[in-house]
Amino acid sequence: MNRTDRLYAIREELRRAGPAGRTAERLAATFEVSTRTIKRDISTLQHSGFPAWARPGPGGGYVVDPGATLPPVNFTEAEVAGLAAAAAVHRDQPFAEHLRGALNKALSVMDSGARERASSLTDRIWIDATAAPASAKVERSLEHALNEMRVITLDYVDHKSAATTRRVDPIILALTRGHWYFVGHCRLTDGIRWFRTDRIIGARLTKERASVIPVDAIGAPPSSASSLTDR
Template sequence: MRRVERLHALTEMLRRSGPRGCTADRLAAEFGVSVRTVKRDIAALESSGAPVWSRPGPGGGYGLAARATLPPVSLSPAQAVALLAAVSAAHDAPYADLATAGVRKILDVLDPVTRRKADELAARVWVDAPPPASRAIRSALEEAMAEQRVLRIRYGAGDGGTTTRDVEPIMFGSRGGRWYLIGWCRLRGAVRWFRVARIERADVTAAPCGDHGVDEVGTPPPTARSVRHHDSGEYTSVS
């Protein structure tokens, strides 16, 4: 997770913690960073004008002043549960952490009656999904895609072999309930699909990507589309 995204998620967590606040240890565990990094992030939020308060000593921690709230949001209980179901079922999707934080932010400002009804309805919707790739791997993939920088990945193939490759990320794709990183593989010199769950390590390099575009991925089936609009193209498997 890039620092700017972590600062946003940190703000949301502090806001949700309410008057009880949140300890530095808990924040560090949540975001997979050190307590020292958390304290630097808190200082950055304070410098930016965020209404952060701190309480020293045992049982102390950090929080966000009550005035840091959102304007009222109008959703029906079913709409609220639809958002919860979507982010819960796609917890391994790109930018899922940010999506979850956004939905929580919306739910927190619903009126009490709508929130209660949404909670009751949500208890009737269950999701059983395998654990996603580690936060470090997902954050590296997301950063490389957003910044269009080359990724160095360690990839475990279906036959048990492992390779290290430099990949220029082009897009994320979901097929059959599985998420893939689709990019130009410099090892193979071609577009390849990498199943995210098989990426054992991912590091963002300083090298910029070339000019490979979505059109090189090919034509998707009629049932596939981007989250922006319908596209077209052909699939290439990993080798």
Template sequence: MNRTDRLYALVEELRAVSPRPRSARWLAERFEVSTRTMERDIGALQQSGVPIWAEPGRTGGYCLDKARTLPPVNLTPGEAVAMAVALHRMKATPFRSTASSALRKLVAAMQPGDAETARRLAGSIHLLDSSATVPAGTPRAVADAAATGRVLRINYTDRGGSVSEREVEPMGYVVKDGDWYLVAWCRLRNALRVFRTDRITSAFATNEVPEPRPLTSEDLAIPYGTVRPLDLG
């Protein structure tokens, strides 16, 4: 563990047990460093404004004022949208309102630029039910397609078992009954196509970032179900 990660973990350890103290020796053993190194780390945190103070006595140690600190939220836009998809699955449970509240708090705690990027990414995901999950076998390049905006080179197996290689420009996703579909402009067919992600056997993200092709309501005129965008609140 490097020093930056250790300082972050140290604050989280003290926050978790607050207002109880932790001795420098206990913390040193916890993070596998010397007591002197731990005392220097705590001094550095104090100088940076983290509200840590020392409790004297045999059972004393270092305490953190929990009320004056908030855990940092350093989620990427993609991570925030992943959280939104996971929390969306709670809408059919008694935790519906608390899941919505948790998502609003998450977005509010993000950096403004990251939150706006997350909202744009969420707008490319469209849900038809509340039980959808990304198939475990979906290639990472496909899962990241809307976020990166890069042209994908894919191998796709259609319903009849025919395999084709295509270059596609990702436009968004549609989710229904546990299946995820990549909506993309197919250069082979020179038209918009929908690819079921579990039929994409391989995917490679090229360096090309084409001009965005926004999805219209006509593109999403699916004859069954009601299409609605994923909402970040």
């Protein structure tokens, strides 16, 4: 697990722990790192604005503000089947790992009977996903670039087999015409470009903050397309 993924996982672990909190030792054992690494990671989260603090004394540890946690949530069998269908459609696609994580969380809070009914329902849903995937490492880098709005360096091979390396400010991820695209402002050509994710052979996240480019800068989407917010 790289540090960015671990920071996210620590944040979610503290949210799940609620008022009980987690000691540095327990977090270190969970993520197989040293307690010094955990303390450094918690400090990073705190400086980024995450509301976690150390509770001193016996039984102390790190706790998170109750406002950053979720109340108990109940899922219906159909809702879990919907998550499972979405995870199947987006297997090996951007944010698929996080979607599977959400599905596993939903399953973990269901009783055994509800899980069996959800499984029976998902057995009746077939998916034939054909979109070409990018590598898992590339996908994670693209996700982080978009989520954290950081410049990313791409090694790209175009339809003519020409290879180039470009620094890109992320704008959107788009699924259209049977392919995923990473859309951003290419600093090499000083213009907005659509990069097919299965043609990105390398992706390296930089520490540089990306320019915030409005989505409408890429032009109007097809009439059949919309953001997830609009669906």
